[in-house]
Amino acid sequence: MHTLQIGAKSYQVPTKWNQLSKKQLLQVVRILYGPKPKQWDIRLLLLSAISAPIGVLLNQSAIVVVQLYPLTDFLFAEDQFLTEQLLPEFKLPVQHDAKRTRWVGPKSSFRNMLFGEFIFADTYFRLYTTRQVPEALDYLVATLYRPIIPKLGPSNPRWNGDRRQSFNEHQTEYFIERLKHLAEDEKLAILTWYRGCRAQIEREFPEVFEAAEEAVKTKDAGDWGRVLRKLSGGAFGTLEQTAQQNTRTILAEMQDIARAHTKAQNAARK
Numbered sequence: 001m002h003t004l005q006i007g008a009k010s011y012q013v014p015t016k017w018n019q020l021s022k023k024q025l026l027q028v029v030r031i032l033y034g035p036k037p038k039q040w041d042i043r044l045l046l047l048s049a050i051s052a053p054i055g056v057l058l059n060q061s062a063i064v065v066v067q068l069y070p071l072t073d074f075l076f077a078e079d080q081f082l083t084e085q086l087l088p089e090f091k092l093p094v095q096h097d098a099k100r101t102r103w104v105g106p107k108s109s110f111r112n113m114l115f116g117e118f119i120f121a122d123t124y125f126r127l128y129t130t131r132q133v134p135e136a137l138d139y140l141v142a143t144l145y146r147p148i149i150p151k152l153g154p155s156n157p158r159w160n161g162d163r164r165q166s167f168n169e170h171q172t173e174y175f176i177e178r179l180k181h182l183a184e185d186e187k188l189a190i191l192t193w194y195r196g197c198r199a200q201i202e203r204e205f206p207e208v209f210e211a212a213e214e215a216v217k218t219k220d221a222g223d224w225g226r227v228l229r230k231l232s233g234g235a236f237g238t239l240e241q242t243a244q245q246n247t248r249t250i251l252a253e254m255q256d257i258a259r260a261h262t263k264a265q266n267a268a269r270k
Helices: 022-033 042-050 054-058 062-075 115-130 136-144 169-179 184-204 206-217 224-231 239-243 247-269
Strands: 002-006 009-013
Touching (some): 002 062, 022 042, 042 062, 054 062, 184 206, 184 247, 206 247
Antiparallel strands (some): 002 009
8 A cells, every 4th residue: 555645635546456545446347338427537536535535635736646647557557457356246226136146256366156057157258258248247147146055154064165045157147137236337347356366267277278278269158068068077086076165276276287288288299
């Protein structure tokens, strides 16, 4: 965090995405994804979202404010991304959900995301970000966020580290109908978080995602289901059992396979 002193008042300013508060994150996504501002520079709005109120900033000279703009650089940096779960759960407005269901998302950095869930979530993510299919964002949210299981915790024999109902792709459209009233900025915050976590695992398992990029030229591009079918029947068990494995476990296995394949190819060339 960076301490910004303006007059007698000091402000703690985040220097990376994971230091944002939930309130700051929602303000940031409104600015980044919303209509282009007509009155003020986008940097000024972002600076206000993560530091001092805009009224305080406008009371400073233009030169001083412009000199503060670099404080927002991390929001545009390609090597900076959000992986902390700042929206661990939410409730819909009472007029849309009288029961006030608690909708819970995955943990930070995909720590408790199972591979079956990842397959569907990543498919919707790619549809939204690469093909601009608008409804795919609702599918992504409804895949990641599911109702909490009451009274489920570490003392419960059924506890597996996840408070959410088990993922069931056949319930997604039903959940979409319930979640359509979720605020747009919250949906975009979830998208931003997913994008950051995905970028993180791309760095951790580069061989896996490099192979996926190569596959973009083929009909198998982005087909995690094909990966699931290939890995099932081995160490992870049946297709259903493989889908229930942690995403990071599967990606680590895929990376080991990719490295072994590369090693064998290099040895064959000698």
